[in-house]
Amino acid sequence: MVSDSHKKLTTLNSHVSLFCSGVQDYCEELRSIVTKQVSELTSIDQIASIVMSESRNVHQRFLIDYPTYYEVNSGAACLATVIAFYDVSKNESGMIEYCHTDNFEPHITIAPMMTARGIAQDIALDYLPKHFDAYKAIESVLDTYMVVINQNNKVGGTIDYHVISKSGAKQYVVDEKA
Structure with a gap:
C-alpha cells in the first residue's frame, strides 16, 4: 500500500x-x-x-x-x-x-489484484499494468506514483508505503523531492 x-x-x-x-x-x-x-x-x-x-x-x-x-x-x-x-x-x-x-x-x-484510490487514480490504473515489472515491484509502484505526480499537481508529498508479507509489515518512506 x-x-x-x-x-x-x-x-x-x-x-x-x-x-x-x-x-x-x-x-x-x-x-x-x-x-x-x-x-x-x-x-x-x-x-x-x-x-x-x-x-x-x-x-x-x-x-x-x-x-x-x-x-x-x-x-x-x-x-x-x-x-x-x-x-x-x-x-x-x-x-x-x-x-x-x-x-x-x-x-x-x-x-x-491492482487497485488505485484518490485523485488521478485513472492515470495510475492506465500506467502501472503497462509498466509493471514483477522483479521490481516496489520500483514499479513508485515509478507510477511519480508519473501521476508529474501529470497532476494536486498529487505529491512524501511517499509512505508498506510491504506486507509472511515476514511482516515493512514501512518505507520516500521524499518525492529526493
Whole structure:
C-alpha cells in the first residue's frame, strides 16, 4: 500500500496495515479507535469486524455533523478504508475494502489484484499494468506514483508505503523531492 504525506497509512500489527482516506478528521478518529483495539493477537477476522463496526460509528457521527455532505459532494466518501494483510494462520495475503455505500461491509480479496484510490487514480490504473515489472515491484509502484505526480499537481508529498508479507509489515518512506 502506498500513501502520500497526508496521514493515511497505519501499521496495526506486524502483518496488517490500515489505509484510510476521506475527510481527514474522521479518518484520524477511525485510525485512532481501531489502533487502540488491535494487538499482535488480534486475528484478521477480528480486525475486519472492528473496522466495520467503528467505521459505521464514525460515519454516523460525520452524518450528524454534516447532514448534507453527500448531497453537495455526490460521489465523495467520508471514509474510504482498505486493510492490507498477511494471515499467518492461513498463509495468505489479501486486502479488505470498506465503503459507506454498503454500510461498510468488508469486501475481502485474496487473489492478486491492482487497485488505485484518490485523485488521478485513472492515470495510475492506465500506467502501472503497462509498466509493471514483477522483479521490481516496489520500483514499479513508485515509478507510477511519480508519473501521476508529474501529470497532476494536486498529487505529491512524501511517499509512505508498506510491504506486507509472511515476514511482516515493512514501512518505507520516500521524499518525492529526493
